[in-house]
Amino acid sequence: MKFTKYKFVLLATIGFLTASCEKQAFVDINTDPDVLTEIPPQNQFLQATSQIHGQDFEAYYDLYRRIMPWMQYTTDLNGNQGAFTQNFDNFSGRYGRLYNGIGDRLTDIEKLVEDLPAEEQPRYTNMIRIARILKAYYTFYVTDIYGAIPYSDAFQGRYGGTLTPEYDTQQEIFTQLDSQIKEAVSTLKASPTAPQISLGQYDQYFGGNAQKWIKAGNALRLKIAMRQLKVNKGPAETIIKEVLAMPATDLMSSNEDGWVFTAYAGFTAGGNWDPTSLRAPKPIVDFMWKTKDPRIDAFFTPNLFSQVNVDRLIAAGKLPAGTTAPERRYVGSFTSPDDAQRAVNIQRYYSPPQIVVNGQNVLIDTLSFIQPRLFRPAQADAQGNVGGGLNYIPVITYSDFAFMRAEAAARSITGESAKNWYEMGVTSSINWYDKVAVGSNLTNYTPVTQAEITAYLAMPEVAFDPSKAINQIASQAYLHFLKQPAEGWANWKRTGFPNPTSVVPMPTLTNNGAALTIARRAPIGLLNENDPNYLNKKAAYDAMLALPGFGNDLQDAKGRVWWDAP
Template identity: 60%
Template sequence: MLATTLLMTGCKDQAFVDINTDPDALTEVPPANQLLNAIINVHDRDFEAFYDNYQRIMPWMQYSTGLTGNGQNFTQVYDNFANRYGGLYTGVGNAVVDMEKLIEKLPAEEQLRYVHIIRMGRIVKAYYAFYVSDIYGSIPYTEAFQARYGGTLTPKYDTQQALFATLDQELKEAITVLKTTPSAPQITVGNLDQYFGGDAKKWVKGANALRLKIAMRMAKVDATKMRSIVQEVLASPADDLMSSNADGWVFVAPAAFNNGGNWSPAGLRASKPLVDFMWDTQDPRIDAFFTKNNYSQANIDLLIAANPRQLPVGTKEPARRYVGGFTSPDQSVNQQNVQRFYTPRILVTNGNRTSIDTLSYIQPRLFQAAYSVNGTVGTGRNYFPVITYADFCFMRAELSAQGITTENAKNWYEAGVTSSLDWYDILAKDAVLPEYTPMTEAEKAAYLAHPKVAFNAAKALDLIASQEYIHFLRQPTEGWATWKRTGFPNASSTLALPNLVSNGATLTVPRRAPLGIPAPTEPNYTNRKAAYDEMAKLPGFGTDPQDATGRVWWDRP
């Protein structure tokens, strides 16, 4: 792990900035290092963590709230939002293209040793292009990343429909090559591949899962194409598909990786809808997701002994110490709620003030393993999921529940729930979450049997989407996509998310990134404006490019 940390730091500090401005510097960088740079740039994004996830998507999706609840206009604030866009063009995409250009400079016989790593890089680039387009719509891709190699400085924009088709073909080609025995021994990738350690078979599984995910985005706009891709992927040999958590596409990094910057999740309140559901169903992930409030018996005794006394003699620690905050702004400012939930008791001991808080927080080390708890810096590991096995199972459960496949929806649903429980158990222990109790088989079985969790074909999509939503706490952008794709969770679903009401009016939750208005002085103004004008013709696009309540191509009513 130490070697990996040093390798990451060295690559980032020595070469990456230079090669984005000086193509000649590429000759000084081993080609395989650029795969590592691409992977790091997918995840080393603290502005995205803070502004996109903590401040926007998580509150919008009712995973969390601010300290005193959500602001009256919190769904209408987009400052610094959508940081992923720049990462494609200044990091991920460029690194992959640079790697291929470096390989092209090698002798022909040496190039034969790089056919696998080239496809690994292309899979990373395809994923990140999908990730960006997912909330932006049309983006430059087929003509992008080539400027310093004689390509255009003004690339055209690929429509989302065309891009998804291109990405699917690139993934298919990569899978084919990775499954074919190469004509020469391949270079040893090792720690330069922080996803799969150079294991071509696992890259095939990841690429197939990504094909499935992209296809499912097309369900409402091109059902025929979606079905074709789904059938093709699921007809693959079993060895080409994810079959356990060990196959998950996840970036695992030491605590130092995101220690500092904007990574801190401090102040993220747990949300009442999610906490209530998990408490009611006795979800064994609850202590991995949330902290207990401050009403331990020790603190209660101090409040009893305080002068003046703050609690009656004989007060006992409550059975439930997981308490979420209200997600609807009007509920947060209700005076009864303010008094009961948002007004902590204050202990003064030897001149030190301690706030005894009623509400829980998101477990901070779930998002930042180095987070300091009671003065102790965390030493665990960070998990950054791309596509987990649970995600793959839930996709197959959805497809079956919707009649797109003839697989057993119940089996895939239960496999998804179980693998999610197991995955968070691994993550919680590896991240060294405080006060975490490892799950037992009895707890997992009881959870699957709970009436709000047990599979029911009559409300299959509701149940599947609700469990996907819970699983995506560590990947809130996918929770957002699940809500847009399926309409779940909602105010009347199994896991109920209440309407967000501010000053008596129901707020509209954003559905895409606000698009900046192009200026005529921009070098690529013509292509950008043409792309936006074409997107404006899509159903539900919104009043203008900056209307984040509008929709991209795949997101239809």
């Protein structure tokens, strides 16, 4: 087969990506493989990564409106309201994208290579393994909140396979993924039999660097194993030990090894990416202010009580003469609806004074917001200047990897120093957010100094204490996952931290005095007897409903998937 001439334009197709729903995930797949014969395999890799990270609906519904307020990373403008944890409308489109836009395209790479002349195929050995690692990651990302999904029989419809695949259990999927990643890493480590075609610019993570993908694959194996510690302890510990026994050159060792998707500012310029209505949460802000966390201005914006605005309020007769700007301008919003609705809090925090500036009414807000350019670098500043920084969208950062190693050591799975890896996780997190803050052109940001990091590590709440090691490790991982809230949600389910009494507290949420329950999985669509795959779905769903804690019905998001056992 001969590929037509292809001019690569970086991320040119982003913005026209389509989302799929579960009911159409298989029937919408193109069943004609001939349409792919003129496409370079590496193009499908770029298209898949664009689909993974370019989902503005996922940002708006899954992150901004669901997971981030659930996990108290943010609140609504006036604090969290009502029974907000029960709202699942439009939640999670990741299932459909696995089969129509991501997994299918990564499968296409292998099929395209199979159609090449035999002498050309060995040149794509590494590309195929890299694609398998990425496919394993996204499959893990989907099963993580859905449980059983089609995998072994999936992605083959256009190549003569079934359009009604059987479902694999989550345990079966985890086992398959580990085996496939292990094989991919082993192959990438081996000397190739022919010069390799590099993904190059088609790979927005590592530019086709095989050694970086070895490290990413091993980090993914570690993460999947950590997920299983409650339900599959022995095999999970075996994998953890095996991964961490790999040569140091095959494991992440710095922020430069992090698995992070990097793109230009316009990648998240769409309106659904707009985070400007997301308040900073009081529990995190209070902790960061108290401990002098160097990341506070990377995470959040100061309120509007600058001395200039204080002087304006004085001139308007709304503050007494001589009032000075407060020392603390990072102030968080109440995460519990009952706290947000207290009259005293409404008056003090949610009723900002108003003044006229240049003929315009301006509210002098008492509360902080999340740093908008942390999630949307194109965001205009107060003067209307559009941002031009980079997007950094993490999959597995080095900090995440270090925290996993710290936890494995604290649980006596390995003989490593939990203290050393904990401090490495905290330090690398601070440095990573410093890099992101500068690269994303955050406003009101001051670069971090080593003295600030040293002082932070010495704070009583932060200095490593073996008696509360898991608490500290998980709490610091929770902070680090602000930019990756779905992983923060998963870590909370897995470890039980943070909680109301943890190092970084996550207070109980109440509405009208009743405690609110946070979702633990995606609601699953109801069965339809006219669905061509009805029998396979019913068998899988019946098996999941029999799992301890799965929930009262398929749509019970308070239930638990296999790895999240009670």
